[in-house]
Amino acid sequence: MEAVDGWWDDYFWGSMIVLQVFFFSLILMVIFGLIGAAAKLSDNVVAQKIAGAYTIIFRGTPEILVILLLYFGSAITLTAIVQIFSPDTKFVDVPPLWAGTIAIALIVGSYATETFRGAFLGVKEGSIEAARALGMSDLQTFIYVRIPEMWRLALPPFGNHMLSLIKDTALISIIGLNETFFVAKQAIGTTGEPFTMYIVVGGIYLAFSSIVTLSVMGMEKFGARTGEGAR
Amino acid sequence: MTDTLIKMQNVDKFFGDFQALKNINLEVKRGERIVICGPSGSGKSTLIRCINRLEKHNNGHIFIAGKELTDQVKDIDAVRREVGMVFQSFNLFPHMTIVKNLMLAQRLVRKIKKPEAHKTAMHFLERVKIAEQADKYPVQLSGGQQQRVAIARALCMKPEIILFDEPTSALDPEMINEVLEVMTDLAKEGMTMICVTHEMGFARSVADRIIFMDEGEIVEEAVPEEFFDNPKNERTKQFLSQILTH
Numbered sequence: 001m002e003a004v005d006g007w008w009d010d011y012f013w014g015s016m017i018v019l020q021v022f023f024f025s026l027i028l029m030v031i032f033g034l035i036g037a038a039a040k041l042s043d044n045v046v047a048q049k050i051a052g053a054y055t056i057i058f059r060g061t062p063e064i065l066v067i068l069l070l071y072f073g074s075a076i077t078l079t080a081i082v083q084i085f086s087p088d089t090k091f092v093d094v095p096p097l098w099a100g101t102i103a104i105a106l107i108v109g110s111y112a113t114e115t116f117r118g119a120f121l122g123v124k125e126g127s128i129e130a131a132r133a134l135g136m137s138d139l140q141t142f143i144y145v146r147i148p149e150m151w152r153l154a155l156p157p158f159g160n161h162m163l164s165l166i167k168d169t170a171l172i173s174i175i176g177l178n179e180t181f182f183v184a185k186q187a188i189g190t191t192g193e194p195f196t197m198y199i200v201v202g203g204i205y206l207a208f209s210s211i212v213t214l215s216v217m218g219m220e221k222f223g224a225r226t227g228e229g230a231r
Numbered sequence: 232m233t234d235t236l237i238k239m240q241n242v243d244k245f246f247g248d249f250q251a252l253k254n255i256n257l258e259v260k261r262g263e264r265i266v267i268c269g270p271s272g273s274g275k276s277t278l279i280r281c282i283n284r285l286e287k288h289n290n291g292h293i294f295i296a297g298k299e300l301t302d303q304v305k306d307i308d309a310v311r312r313e314v315g316m317v318f319q320s321f322n323l324f325p326h327m328t329i330v331k332n333l334m335l336a337q338r339l340v341r342k343i344k345k346p347e348a349h350k351t352a353m354h355f356l357e358r359v360k361i362a363e364q365a366d367k368y369p370v371q372l373s374g375g376q377q378q379r380v381a382i383a384r385a386l387c388m389k390p391e392i393i394l395f396d397e398p399t400s401a402l403d404p405e406m407i408n409e410v411l412e413v414m415t416d417l418a419k420e421g422m423t424m425i426c427v428t429h430e431m432g433f434a435r436s437v438a439d440r441i442i443f444m445d446e447g448e449i450v451e452e453a454v455p456e457e458f459f460d461n462p463k464n465e466r467t468k469q470f471l472s473q474i475l476t477h
Contacts (some may be wrong), residue, residue, distance in 0.1 A: 126322035130381075133283055133318075134336035134388060135311035137304075144335060148326045226326055226368035 003193040004200055007183065014180035015204055021101050021169045021179070022208070028105035029165060033112025040117050051113065058110035064171050066107055071099040071175040100172030108164050115161065119154035120146065152223040159216030166208050170201075180204050235294075236261050236392055236423055237282060242291035244277055244447075251277045252288070253447040259392070264418050265425045266434040269444035270470060275427040278444070279394045282425070283314040296391060312340060315385030315393040319401050321377040323369040323384070330356070330365040333384045341388065348387075355383040359413050375406030379413055386417075393417070395426040429474060435459060443467045 004011075039051035058066065075093035082092045093099070123146055131141040173182035184197040191197070237259040244252035251274045259265055267275045280286040281293060284300060284307045293300040295310045323332050333352035337343045343351070356362040359379040361372075369377055378398055385393055395414065399407045411433050418424060418437045428434065434441055434455060441458040443451040443466075451458070451467045462468050 124322075124325075126318060126320050127324055129285055130316075130318065130322035130324070131336070133285060133311060133314075133316040134384070135308055135340040136336055137308070140339050144339065145324060149324075152326065226370060 003191045003196050004187070007187045007197075007200075010183045010187070011180055011200060011204065014178060014183040015208075017097070017177065017179040018166070018169045018204070018208065021097065021104070021172065021177075022166055025101045025105040025108070025165050025169075026162065028102065029109045029112055029161065032105060032109025033116050033161075036109065036113030037116035037120060040113065041120060055110045055113050058107050063104070063107050063168060064174060067100060067103040067171055067175060070103040070106075071096065074099055096172060096175045096177040100169070100175060100177050104165060104168040104172070107168065108161050111164070112158070112161050115154050115157045116150070119150040122153045123149045155216065155220050155223055159213065159220075162212045162216065163209050166212060167205065170205070234260050236263075236296055237425075238292075238294040239278075239281075240292040240294075242281065242288045242293060244274075244281060244286060244288050251447050252281070255291070255449060257442070257449065259423065259425065261391075262421045262423055264423075264437055264439045265442060266438040266440075267425065267427045267442045267444060268429060268431075268434065268470075269450075273444040274447040275444050276396050277447075279316075279396055279425055279427060282392075282394060283311050283316055285316075308340075312388065313391045315388055315390035317378070317381050317385055317393065317395045317398050319397040321369070321374070321381045321401075323377055323380060325369050328366050328368055329361075329372070329380050332369070332380065333387045336384075337387050351387050352383075355386045356380070358386070358416075359383045373406060374402045375409045378402065378406075378410045382410075382413055382417075392423040392425065395424065395428065397427050397429070399428065399430055431459070431475065443470065445470070 036051045036054060039047040042048065071093065075091065078092045078094060079089065082089045127145050127149060128141055131145045136144070169179055170181045173179055173185070176182070180201045184201045187197045188194045235258055237257065239255050239257040242252055242255040243250065253274075255278060257278075267278065269275050277286055281288045282295065282300075288300075296313055298306060298309060300306060300310055323329075324335065327335065330349065330352050333355065334345070334348040337348040337351060338345065341348075353362060353365065356365055359382055361376055361379050361383070364372055364376060364380075369380070372380065382393075382398075398414070399410050402410065407430070411430060414424070414426070414433070415437055426433075426438075436455075438455050441453060441455055442449055443458070443462075443464070445466050451462060451464045453462070458467070459471065462471060
């Protein structure tokens with residue numbers, strides 16, 4: 001393992017980038033998923049169709065392709081726009097961190113759309129009627145009844161989505177994000193020790209995913225305090 | 232102070248092409264106890280669900296305490312504050328403890344402060360004899376207990392009227408009485424009640440009037456003795472013979 005010695009700090013900063021991408025893509029993923037679920041459940045046919053196309057496209061294409069297309073697509077567009085003002089410009093891109101974060105949030109968000117949709121449909125109609133009969137407004141019913149009952153149903157699959165996010169950060173190295181996978185490739189170039197370098201990456205991801213799994217287990221336990229357990 | 236709490240005039244209700252309510256006219260006075268019965272699909276539940284606007288009537292007028300029920304959200308909310316409802320399947324909020332089930336709407340709708348709402352909740356839990364279960368979750372209670380909690384939850388809102396939509400038909404036989412006892416107590420205290428039920432013993436002892444519905448119409452309306460001993464309509468006779476013989 002002494003081959004890794006000079007690389008720990010690079011791995012550390014790579015890990016920080018993994019965390020950063022995870023954090024922001026998690027927020028975006030929840031937003032995309034909720035919007036997608038709301039659109040699919042709405043009465044608006046256009047919104048339904050758009051959300052349908054979204055889930056078909058992003059669930060039906062390889063993740064690495066989405067990242068590449070989003071990165072180069074945005075770069076080409078951005079370059080074209082900048083060239084209008086300064087024709088000498090050769091290439092402008094969205095920083096890989098952000099292009100990658102948005103790409104994996106969109107991908108996992110398309111799965112979360114289905115999860116949230118199913119969970120909203122799983123909320124018992126009776127609870128909602130009871131809330132209305134008690135005089136609660138639609139917004140109050142949504143916040144105090146629909147959301148808390150929905151999230152318990154959504155939690156187990158949602159834990160899987162969080163694991164996908166963590167693991168997908170590795171894919172972003174392909175557009176030049178210097179996260180742990182990218183660090184490993186560089187280290188292999190100088191040390192010629194691929195197995196050791198990749199094992200370190202594996203260890204880092206395993207540590208992250210274990211934390212995610214444990215926190216989801218904690219949340220599920222909290223959600224099951226009502227005694228209903230998994231349904 | 233008007234004495235008529237509910238007034239339905241020529242009310243029709245359609246589900247698509249199906250007419251669930253046909254020209255319903257009904258008046259309920261303060262303190263009256265009404266039992267509605269009839270075969271399944273006759274429109275009993277639809278009728279009471281129109282009173283608190285869980286279903287929207289298509290024609291006619293509905294007045295609650297002199298106020299007409301229109302599309303205005305304000306009117307609907309005002310009516311729902313006066314009208315409590317107890318459902319067949321209890322419909323407690325599964326993610327909240329019993330006492331929180333009773334406090335939620337008090338706080339959100341009536342804007343009552345937490346300690347006050349808690350006091351009211353405990354008071355009504357005492358009344359339905361279930362205060363010791365306050366910190367449990369609904370699923371930990373039996374069906375009969377859950378239904379008593381649901382009645383307490385409705386009472387916490389201090390409604391003028393309580394609607395019961397087949398409150399005992401999802402219960403195991405041995406739990407029916409504990410719920411009927413609570414309802415009988417309420418009736419004795421002068422609560423205005425409209426109750427869809429097949430519990431004919433309860434109807435006979437508690438109701439001021441019994442309404443028989445069939446195919447979306449009010450077919451017969453009578454005081455209990457007359458209704459059971461001397462029904463006028465053929466359909467009523469047939470219905471009674473079916474449910475009283477078994």
